Amino acid sequence: MKNNGPAVSVSPEDPDPLGTEAPEEPPSIPSALTQDLLFAAPPARRFSLAGRIPISQRSRQFLREFYPHATETEWASWNWQIRNSITTPEQIQRIIGLTPNELDAIQRCTALPFRITPYYASLMSATDPSQAVRRSVVPVADEYALSPGEAQDPLSEEHHSPVPGLVHRYPDRVLFLTTGFCSTYCRYCTRSRMVGNNCKFRSSITQWQQAIAYIEANPQVRDVLLSGGDPLTMPDSHLDYLLSSIRRIPHVEIVRIGTKVPAVLPQRITPKLMRILKKYQPLFMSIHFTHPDELTPETKAACNLLADSGIPLGSQTVLLKGINDNVDTLKSLFHELLKARVRPYYLYQCDPISGSSHFRTTVEKGIEMIEGLRGHTSGYAIPHYVVDAPGGGGKIPLLPDYFQGRSDGQVILRNYEKKIFRYPEYDAQCPSGV
Numbered sequence: 001m002k003n004n005g006p007a008v009s010v011s012p013e014d015p016d017p018l019g020t021e022a023p024e025e026p027p028s029i030p031s032a033l034t035q036d037l038l039f040a041a042p043p044a045r046r047f048s049l050a051g052r053i054p055i056s057q058r059s060r061q062f063l064r065e066f067y068p069h070a071t072e073t074e075w076a077s078w079n080w081q082i083r084n085s086i087t088t089p090e091q092i093q094r095i096i097g098l099t100p101n102e103l104d105a106i107q108r109c110t111a112l113p114f115r116i117t118p119y120y121a122s123l124m125s126a127t128d129p130s131q132a133v134r135r136s137v138v139p140v141a142d143e144y145a146l147s148p149g150e151a152q153d154p155l156s157e158e159h160h161s162p163v164p165g166l167v168h169r170y171p172d173r174v175l176f177l178t179t180g181f182c183s184t185y186c187r188y189c190t191r192s193r194m195v196g197n198n199c200k201f202r203s204s205i206t207q208w209q210q211a212i213a214y215i216e217a218n219p220q221v222r223d224v225l226l227s228g229g230d231p232l233t234m235p236d237s238h239l240d241y242l243l244s245s246i247r248r249i250p251h252v253e254i255v256r257i258g259t260k261v262p263a264v265l266p267q268r269i270t271p272k273l274m275r276i277l278k279k280y281q282p283l284f285m286s287i288h289f290t291h292p293d294e295l296t297p298e299t300k301a302a303c304n305l306l307a308d309s310g311i312p313l314g315s316q317t318v319l320l321k322g323i324n325d326n327v328d329t330l331k332s333l334f335h336e337l338l339k340a341r342v343r344p345y346y347l348y349q350c351d352p353i354s355g356s357s358h359f360r361t362t363v364e365k366g367i368e369m370i371e372g373l374r375g376h377t378s379g380y381a382i383p384h385y386v387v388d389a390p391g392g393g394g395k396i397p398l399l400p401d402y403f404q405g406r407s408d409g410q411v412i413l414r415n416y417e418k419k420i421f422r423y424p425e426y427d428a429q430c431p432s433g434v
């Protein structure tokens with residue numbers, strides 16, 4: 001994509017160039033968002049644990065063992081977590097024993113970079129390469145194998161992009177790609193073509209303004225989803241500017257943020273961020289979760305802070321082979337999410353991005369997951385299982401064959417126990433049902 005303006009992407013070296021961790025409110029009026037301000041020297045930072053996400057016993061032990069020179073205050077800072085993210089084989093090998101396959105894959109990493117926050121690394125098994133959290137973020141050689149039907153942009157997002165950084169596929173809503181940066185890169189990322197340091201996507205003020213102008217000019221757009229990359233890796237002032245610019249558009253009814261931050265960088269959920277987000281209600285958040293191991297005390301605290309701020313929370317989970325493709329794992333994940341006040345929202349069939357075959361299950365497996373949940377747990381714990389149609393057809397929901405047909409004016413249905421029931425349909429034209 002063409003880059004016309006000053007870059008506002010978060011630099012891995014300094015994710016908070018404005019020093020937004022400082023206690024004063026960031027500017028919220030557009031005139032304050034000048035290039036000078038964006039790139040001004042950061043004010044002195046003051047760190048305090050007050051109001052921050054707690055540090056669990058597990059994190060404390062990990063900190064002592066692998067970052068003995070860091071303080072708990074530093075660990076609790078999202079800036080510290082990003083600055084100290086793991087990006088090299090040497091760094092990760094201090095923490096886990098890499099297999100030759102993993103080592104080779106990390107050394108070959110060219111497209112989707114390798115990056116894991118120290119916090120998320122603390123959830124990985126040091127010895128088991130098949131452990132769910134480890135598999136989702138540590139590359140293996142399989143991601144370099146291209147299978148039939150795979151593509152860099154399987155959802156054809158770039159063909160539905162009227163201006164750079166904006167995807168307009170459905171009539172009344174748009175996807176706003178805010179940044180190409182994530183604090184941790186998932187190896188099955190649908191947008192692996194555009195996230196990371198080496199990608200062609202770099203957001204800019206000019207690009208944002210083009211996208212905002214497009215939304216202003218299209219009154220049918222009532223719903224804006226901020227995604228990326230991960231929008232919550234942006235500094236507070238950038239988020240504030242973007243949200244206020246979108247909120248000013250009269251026909252935008254709701255704003256949504258898609259993020260994995262509460263799972264990989266819960267320290268980012270600060271009181272100051274909450275004050276900003278609260279200003280832009282109704283604002284919804286879709287949080288990407290993969291496995292129940294992610295539901296740590298830190299992540300639960302982050303979700304509670306968000307929920308206490310009045311933000312409705314939903315989850316998005318990609319069905320991944322050998323990681324979460326069994327009913328017990330998913331049920332446990334969805335129950336834990338509900339306890340953390342996150343409503344399971346979508347279970348996605350994994351998109352056929354290049355090098356994803358080792359992650360992708362069959363569609364039958366996805367239907368089997370819903371079959372194993374529906375009727376066996378509360379409806380609130382059951383997300384929609386969807387396939388995002390390759391080529392840009394949008395999300396298509398799939399269900400087990402509960403609808404079995406019609407006969408003699410009745411609908412034939414089967415329940416979760418595979419028992420057959422008949423529902424009498426009333427037709428005003430033909431009340432007898434004949």
Ligand code: SF4
Pocket residue numbers: 181182184185186188189190191192195228229230259260288
């Ligand atoms: S957090 Fe989302 S955008 Fe970032 S790497 Fe993971 S799936 Fe991709």
